[in-house]
Amino acid sequence: MIVLLILSEDNFFCRLVHETTVKNIDWYQSDRPLQEITLGGLIILVCVKTVHLNTVKMRDRYLHQNCLAALANMSAGFRDLSAFVCQKIIGLLETMTRRHSKLIQMMRENAEECEDLEDSQGYDLHQDITALEEGIRTILEMINACLIHNLRNNSHLVYSILYNRQLFEQFHNHPMFQDLVWNVYMVINHFSTLVQEAKVTSVDAVHETIAKAAIQWPTDKLKKFPELKFKYVEDENTVDFFVPYIWRLITQTNGIYFPSENIKLFQANN
Secondary structure, three states, X not given: OHHHHHHOOOHXXXXXXXXXXXXXXOOOOOXXXXXXXXXXXXXXXXXHHHHHHHHHHHOOHHHHHHHHHHHHHHHOOOOOOOHHHHXXXXXXXXXXXXXXXXXXXXXXXXXXXXXXXXXXXXXXXXXXXXXXXHHHHHHHHHHHHHHHHHHHHOHHHHHHHXXXXXXXXXXXXXXXXXXXXXXXXXXXXXXXXXXXXXXXXOHHHHHHXXXXXXXXXXXXXXXXXXXXXXXXXXXXXXXXXXXXHHHHHHHHHOOOOOOHHHOOOOOOOO
């Protein structure tokens, strides 16, 4: 993930991954087989799935932040995203929003019942809420960056936003998110009007209407935001992680035999 974050700082990399196609991704576990997808789309799917699992199970804030930072760096270059990829992005936003609402409700119930949580429990709850708010904001920033820079080439994302428009309603009055839904609702209002006027109902017909209208979308219509750029900042103690990790990769892949009983830098049997 650190390597991906570093690569995502390069604009050429962010553009190239959406011009490179990969096929038959058998190792990616999904509800549908991935026959063909851009490398950029695959990176998004892997990061989104990682953040989703981390949100509902592991709650590793470091992993959470680095995955979203890499996606944010790449978001201005998101191009020709498939319907499946767009569904997963919006699905992650929905998952994080539901969990955020659940934790807020839990905190309110505890306050109303005058329950005294242990210091560690209260701190953990507050940390989880803060992490989710940061994550939700980052995803909204990603969507904004994609719409501002590449709306014409992301009709499937516009379709997913229209289909899930109710999800964005709850962000209007939240001080941390309300500035980020202005562009989203500009897109919703514009394209929903066009779809209604076209009097189409099938998924393919709606998407075709959106795709045609997106080509004529005025690029200066949306509110501009500062470019998202997260950088990897090396920790003082990274050598404790990277040196054993790199040597583990060397011993596993270079074909040279290393007696496991002589390896002291890491546990050779893991």
